[in-house]
Amino acid sequence: MKKLDRTGPDRRPEDGVPIIALAHNEVNILGAFLDHYRAITRPAFLIVDDRSTDGTAEILADAPDVTVFTPHAGSNYRDDKAQWRSDLLDAYCDGRWCLAPDLDEHFVFPGMEARSLDAYCAALEAEGAEAVATLMIDMYADRPLAEHVFDPGDGRTLAETFPLFDGPAEVPAGYFMRPTSGRERKRWPTPPVAFSGGLRHRLFTDHMEGLPGWKAAAIERLNRLDRPINPGPAERARNLAARALTYRTVRANANQTKLGLIRWQAGMAFNGGAHKVDRALPVSESIAAFLHYKFTRGQAGLEYTAARGQHNKGARGIRKMLERGDVLARSPVWEGTRRYEGARSLDGLIRDIPG
Numbered sequence: 001m002k003k004l005d006r007t008g009p010d011r012r013p014e015d016g017v018p019i020i021a022l023a024h025n026e027v028n029i030l031g032a033f034l035d036h037y038r039a040i041t042r043p044a045f046l047i048v049d050d051r052s053t054d055g056t057a058e059i060l061a062d063a064p065d066v067t068v069f070t071p072h073a074g075s076n077y078r079d080d081k082a083q084w085r086s087d088l089l090d091a092y093c094d095g096r097w098c099l100a101p102d103l104d105e106h107f108v109f110p111g112m113e114a115r116s117l118d119a120y121c122a123a124l125e126a127e128g129a130e131a132v133a134t135l136m137i138d139m140y141a142d143r144p145l146a147e148h149v150f151d152p153g154d155g156r157t158l159a160e161t162f163p164l165f166d167g168p169a170e171v172p173a174g175y176f177m178r179p180t181s182g183r184e185r186k187r188w189p190t191p192p193v194a195f196s197g198g199l200r201h202r203l204f205t206d207h208m209e210g211l212p213g214w215k216a217a218a219i220e221r222l223n224r225l226d227r228p229i230n231p232g233p234a235e236r237a238r239n240l241a242a243r244a245l246t247y248r249t250v251r252a253n254a255n256q257t258k259l260g261l262i263r264w265q266a267g268m269a270f271n272g273g274a275h276k277v278d279r280a281l282p283v284s285e286s287i288a289a290f291l292h293y294k295f296t297r298g299q300a301g302l303e304y305t306a307a308r309g310q311h312n313k314g315a316r317g318i319r320k321m322l323e324r325g326d327v328l329a330r331s332p333v334w335e336g337t338r339r340y341e342g343a344r345s346l347d348g349l350i351r352d353i354p355g
Contacts, residue, residue: 001087004069011067016044018098024050026103032158036106041117046088078310082272094266097121100274105290110352112343129284133191134260136292138199146328148295166198167338168348171216172208176223178250179239188276191283196253203327218245286353
């Protein structure tokens with residue numbers, strides 16, 4: 001591998017589903033992450049420990065189903081996270097379905113209460129798909145965001161501590177799905193859509209406030225989650241209209257898209273995070289979700305991430321959140337809040353394979 005070394009034994013179960021993740025000082029949510037994926041499949045965790053100092057490394061080293069890797073000297077998350085993922089995916093996942101979550105992301109797929117992940121993958125193969133567009137859904141509680149702290153020792157699970165999320169809603173709130181532009185697809189052809197919206201969009205952006213009625217109506221009609229991911233001729237015409245009328249407005253939203261479940265091909269590369277890849281793959285009409293536990297270490301956790309500066313654009317998004325102390329100081333609950341009680345709770349946000 002170009003940037004990684006394996007540290008410790010290879011603990012992959014022979015029939016395990018590869019789960020690729022990168023970890024840095026995430027001891028408070030690590031157990032919940034491992035438990036979630038153990039509950040939905042037989043996992044083969046392939047985890048990069050990026051110089052953790054809080055006990056994360058020790059937990060990973062003791063886990064019976066985790067194979068641990070560490071970066072080469074001089075390699076860092078900001079510059080090399082895409083290569084770290086490629087090293088693992090090319091070495092262990094070629095031709096296989098695999099999951100690529102962050103440590104704060106829990107994968108949820110349609111119908112998971114009644115079928116296994118293997119059965120879902122089999123249905124995707126029958127559809128002819130090799131990737132699933134995955135919507136990141138920010139999870140929260142009815143308390144100020146600055147006080148969103150998860151303590152694994154308090155007797156409640158992560159999902160019980162942060163059970164709330166934004167459901168479907170009218171513009172300017174809610175979630176959106178826009179077609180990517182030709183320029184975007186030339187560099188990163190998969191997926192052909194981009195999701196946005198949810199809690200962070202609602203609380204930390206204002207560029208969609210006060211839109212003219214016609215533009216709000218156009219966004220509502222042309223960027224809904226129930227539109228096809230793979231457009232036919234009629235939908236392609238609508239996509240051109242969407243681009244002309246709404247692209248600049250919706251493009252400014254934070255990207256809430258991941259390729260959470262993908263059948264890997266050696267030589268492909270993610271753009272950095274697992275948001276998009278540099279090869280054209282058939283994408284399912286199904287939409288899955290990552291329950292995204294972004295806020296679990298309070299304001300101090302956001303300040304640590306901002307100071308570390310290893311995330312996208314020097315953690316600029318986190319820095320902007322910290323500038324909004326008024327938002328961090330209040331509960332994010334609003335009239336569109338829903339409670340998560342299983343995959344069916346996400347109706348209107350995720351969807352199954354047609355037919």
